[in-house]
Amino acid sequence: MSGQFITFEGPDGAGKTTVLKDMVSIFESQLNNQLVVTREPGGNPISEAIRSIILDKANTKMDRRTEALLYAAARRQHLIEKVIPALDNNQVVFCDRFVDSSIAYQGAGREIGTDAVYQMNLFATEGLLPDLTIYLDVPSEVGIKRIMTHRTDEVNRLDLEALDFHKKVRAAYLDLAQEYPERIKLVDASQDLEQVEKEVQTIITEYLNQHR
Ligand SMILES: Nc1ncnc2c1ncn2[C@@H]1O[C@H](COP(=O)(O)OP(=O)(O)OP(=O)(O)O)[C@@H](O)[C@H]1O
């Protein structure tokens, strides 16, 4: 695989979707149409169908391990159909969330255990990890407030979890960022959007200059 796999992570409301959209505008011309933009769960019809089931607010009975398995199933299909072919084709992949989300949300938030969730995901990923992860860090109160006050699109089943759940998710992300400082670059997403995007752009530019 000769391409570069760059993921965007963060608690709900950190600003991933907003920042990712603006990074696409900046990098797509520089990369001469070699940029593939995608998201998890989703990115292809099968994985988008799984996404609808997982995030449906009506599915209050979903067991936490069922949830973890569905994320991993969507991930597997997305890798096979979209991410790996793009990387094999020397393209750059920008992906909204990947396995770190499962470790933080299912491992810590749902209390399945971060190692258990990582091990379960190895079956889906065969060990593939991103080359670079932008982690947008935001206090849980700020993220939730942004979602509830500003967002015009759907508020999903996980957005509706209690503050304590979101705090566990954030704590797990901070642990991951500390454990893998080479791969995971933390950006303080409670700053102005302009400053957040300036820092993200610098990190991606430096990475691509070194690896492309
Ligand atoms: N740095 C920022 N300062 C203030 N508001 C922001 C900032 N970044 C994003 N927002 C706003 O917060 C809201 C949530 O942003 P966005 O949808 O990008 O978050 P997200 O991390 O993708 O959330 P989710 O993971 O739940 O989809 C949007 O209305 C967006 O305009």
Ligand SMILES: Cc1cn([C@H]2C[C@H](O)[C@@H](COP(=O)(O)O)O2)c(=O)[nH]c1=O
């Ligand atoms: C990949 C993945 C995602 N989640 C959660 C995180 C969010 O609450 C939703 C996805 O919505 P977004 O608007 O696209 O951020 O799903 C998760 O719990 N586990 C995962 O592996």
